[in-house]
Amino acid sequence: MDVEISKSVLTDIAATTLEGIEGIELAQAPMKVGEVLRQQGGPRRTRALKVTREGQTVSIDVGLNVEYGRNLTGLATQAQRAVCENVELMTGLKVRAVNVTVLGVTLPAGHA
Numbered sequence: 001m002d003v004e005i006s007k008s009v010l011t012d013i014a015a016t017t018l019e020g021i022e023g024i025e026l027a028q029a030p031m032k033v034g035e036v037l038r039q040q041g042g043p044r045r046t047r048a049l050k051v052t053r054e055g056q057t058v059s060i061d062v063g064l065n066v067e068y069g070r071n072l073t074g075l076a077t078q079a080q081r082a083v084c085e086n087v088e089l090m091t092g093l094k095v096r097a098v099n100v101t102v103l104g105v106t107l108p109a110g111h112a
Contacts, residue, residue: 005091005093007051007053009091010051010053010058010060010087010091010093011049011051013083013086013087013090013091014049014051014060014062014083014086014087015047015049017079017082017083017086017087018062018064018079018082018083020082021075021078021079021082023066023067023070023075024064024065024066024067024070024075024079025064025065025106026047026048026049026062026063026064026065027047027048027063027064027065027103027104028047028048029047029048029049029063047063048061048062048063048064048101048103049061049062049063053093056093056094057093057094057095057096058087058091058093058094058095058096059095059096059097059098059099060083060087060095060097060098060099061099061101062079062083062098062099062100062101063101063102063103064076064079064100064101064102064103065102065103065104065105065106066102066104066105066106067105067106067107067108068105068106068107068108069108072102076100076102079098079100080098080100083095083098084098
C-alpha cells in the first residue's frame with residue numbers, strides 16, 4: 001500500500017518545527033517586482049519555506065529571522081537538525097538537505 005505525502009504536509013512539518021525554536025521566526029518570502037498576491041483586500045506574502053521532493057528524498061530551503069543578540073550559526077544549525085529529524089521521523093522520507101538562510105534580525109519581544 002502506497003501513501004502519498006503532499007508538499008504542503010512537508011511544509012507544515014518544517015514550519016511547525018521551526019516555531020518551536022526560541023529566538024527564530026520564519027521570514028516572509030521576498031517578493032519580486034510586480035508580484036503581489038491579494039487576499040482579503042491586502043497584499044499577502046508567503047513564508048520563506050520551500051520543499052523540493054524527488055522520489056523518496058526531500059530538500060528544504062528555509063529563510064529565517066533571528067532575534068538580535070542570538071548566535072546565528074548556532075540557531076541555524078539547530079533549525080537544520082530539528083527540521084531534518086522531524087521530517088524523517090514523521091514521513092519516513094530521507095532529507096537530503098536543509099538549507100538555512102538568515103534573512104533578517106528582529107528585536108526581542110518587549111523592545112520597540
